[in-house]
Amino acid sequence: MYLIIACTSCNDALAVTLTSLPSNHRSLRASKLLLKQQEHKTAQESVKLVDGNYQNQIAELLAPILSDSVGPVILETQATTPARLTALDSKTIQVDKIEVIGSTIFSPEQFKLIIQPYQGRSLTIEQLREVADAITTLYLKQGYINTRAILLAEQTIDITKGIVTIRVIEGxxxxxxxxxxxxxxxxxxxxxxxxxxxxxxxxxxxxxxxxxxxxxxxxxxxxxxxxxxxxxxxxxxxxxxxxANPFKGSVGVDNYSPPSIGSERISFNLRHLNLTGNGDEISFTYRRSTTGGSNIFDFGYRFPLNPRNGTLELRTVIDRNRVTQAPFNVFDIEGESELYEIRFRQPLYRTPREEFALSLGFSYRDGQTFLGDEPLGLRRCFGGSRSKLQNICTMSH
Missing domain, CATH: 3.10.20.310 (membrane protein fhac)
Incomplete structure (x- = not known):
């Protein structure tokens, strides 16, 4: 599969890009990536970069996820400018309450375990960033890899009321x-x-x-x-x-025909999976018994209706056959039938292993049997329906 993920850290102070070369890895589970920041040694600098040890920590966390990847994992760091928080980095403020806004996934009760240890204390801006980092990590663990929590001093810190607001930007x-x-x-x-x-x-x-x-x-x-x-x-x-190659073809042999027209038959199938470029399929199948008693032409066309694989299918089957089994072959019995079908199919639940779908269709079949050149209507043998070659009625004189 693959894993090439661009991820932004929990605040504007850091951007991290994670890249892995294409592989057959089967999951994008990058939610275990834990982004923590290390304080730069120089307090006057407004940019914080990930040091070498921290890069190693991230690589260790990603090792179980990228175990099937081909090629090295490359960690690139790009500095961005903080939102003017550096002036307060060395100061503390009294925080009575921390509010988290902008989240549609987690409830305030779920954030409570993260923010409660920090409420009612004097905190530095760096400690408040840790709260935002922890909220970002909560999202990462659930697979929300481009969601982050940010702390903007001029908009979120109300020193007079002791209320700090952390805003979640859901990616x-x-x-x-x-x-x-x-x-x-x-x-x-x-x-x-x-x-x-x-x-x-x-x-x-x-x-x-x-x-x-x-x-x-x-x-x-x-x-x-x-x-x-x-x-x-x-x-x-x-x-x-x-x-993939849109042309598909196959040859098959089976014994599904009635013995009267030759039970063994050979079939040829041709399909084009993308006729007009919109994912529509057209198919043609020809089946012939080895005795020459059955010739079936099957035409089909299927068009996708929606992204959930709803389809509309049209089908026509033309069947021409004659009795070749002795001793009935001397009567020159032949038959012909046509089938016309239209069907709508809509999957309601799909996984790679199972599917539950609703199907609605209409079909019409017509057929006739001939004795020589004379058409026969054997309604007394078939309850009023027209005869089919597959059903043989023994007629007594």
Missing amino acids: GIEKIEVEGTRRLNPNYIRSRVQLGTGTPFNTTDLEKQLRLLRLDPKLESIEASLRKGTKVGQSILIVRVVE
């Missing part, structure tokens, strides 16, 4: 870029990947959609990566695909 996907498509419409991929990119963005949801796309016969492989977006908390999702 999202600004844009989905699809690369590698040749004939397949990029919107076919984009619309399906988008089902796993809600706000806030979660890697587990994305991985579910990628696993389903790996089962699509139109694709040979698919991988994804995150890139920094143009807005705070937003990322650009890059999806790279390799299309």
